[in-house]
Amino acid sequence: MTYDSMTLLDLKKLCKNRGLKVSGSKDEVIIRLMENDELNNAPAQTVTYSTPIANMPGHMPVAPQVIYGRINSGGIALPKRNDTITSVGSVIIIYGIFRMFWALVFAAASPSGLGWILAPIAFIVAAMFIFGGILMTNEFKNGVFFVFVTFLISGTLSIIFTGNEINPLSISLDGGGSLIPLSIMCTLLGIGIAGLPLLFSDNDLKEGWPPAIERILNRNSSEKNEISCPQCGNGLLVPSGYSGKILCPKCNQKSDI
Numbered sequence: 001m002t003y004d005s006m007t008l009l010d011l012k013k014l015c016k017n018r019g020l021k022v023s024g025s026k027d028e029v030i031i032r033l034m035e036n037d038e039l040n041n042a043p044a045q046t047v048t049y050s051t052p053i054a055n056m057p058g059h060m061p062v063a064p065q066v067i068y069g070r071i072n073s074g075g076i077a078l079p080k081r082n083d084t085i086t087s088v089g090s091v092i093i094i095y096g097i098f099r100m101f102w103a104l105v106f107a108a109a110s111p112s113g114l115g116w117i118l119a120p121i122a123f124i125v126a127a128m129f130i131f132g133g134i135l136m137t138n139e140f141k142n143g144v145f146f147v148f149v150t151f152l153i154s155g156t157l158s159i160i161f162t163g164n165e166i167n168p169l170s171i172s173l174d175g176g177g178s179l180i181p182l183s184i185m186c187t188l189l190g191i192g193i194a195g196l197p198l199l200f201s202d203n204d205l206k207e208g209w210p211p212a213i214e215r216i217l218n219r220n221s222s223e224k225n226e227i228s229c230p231q232c233g234n235g236l237l238v239p240s241g242y243s244g245k246i247l248c249p250k251c252n253q254k255s256d257i
Contacts, residue, residue, distance in 0.1 A: 089136030096129030122168035155187030208244030
């Protein structure tokens, strides 16, 4: 196995699978894995599956590729996914869809009143839950924090608009406020569920944002540092203080910084 060709995130996942320490730079992690290989005198647990493109039917104008991951029943190599992150993210998405449906019901069925007025706000909150859940299913740590903030906003609105008239932002129909603790408990429960990946899968979470969002954020960043692509040496401008993955437009390879 060639550890140098693997990303730091994949190397840390490999360390975690072997029960080794996952912290440190890429060189330190590689040394730790090599020492473990010598100690156990056994091949690494992660298997490299590759198919020479030249031996496949037809002609494809691409170079041979190597895919790291697992083999499914059809013999196709797929990237390894963390079940905890995916499951929690899916629950958040389902919850957001339910909240969006609830908001649409008020928008369509309430001719007037507080519920009809608050329906657009409830729709936005529901969209935030769905967006955060999608980030989590794609294993972005910022997705967890985004869901945290959304639960805090949702819980605050639930307390503010507690009253005798039913509305899409509050679960309480008590004007005296005796059910406000229930709103607080539901908010804390949601934050606890969303935070499970930080407890059990923190090393598998990706830093930063998806590439499309990163590009938008980078446009608004005035301070950038020039670095060289580790793969081809091409000069790249990276926002000051950025930490995560970068994609070189020249060689189309991802690298960690």
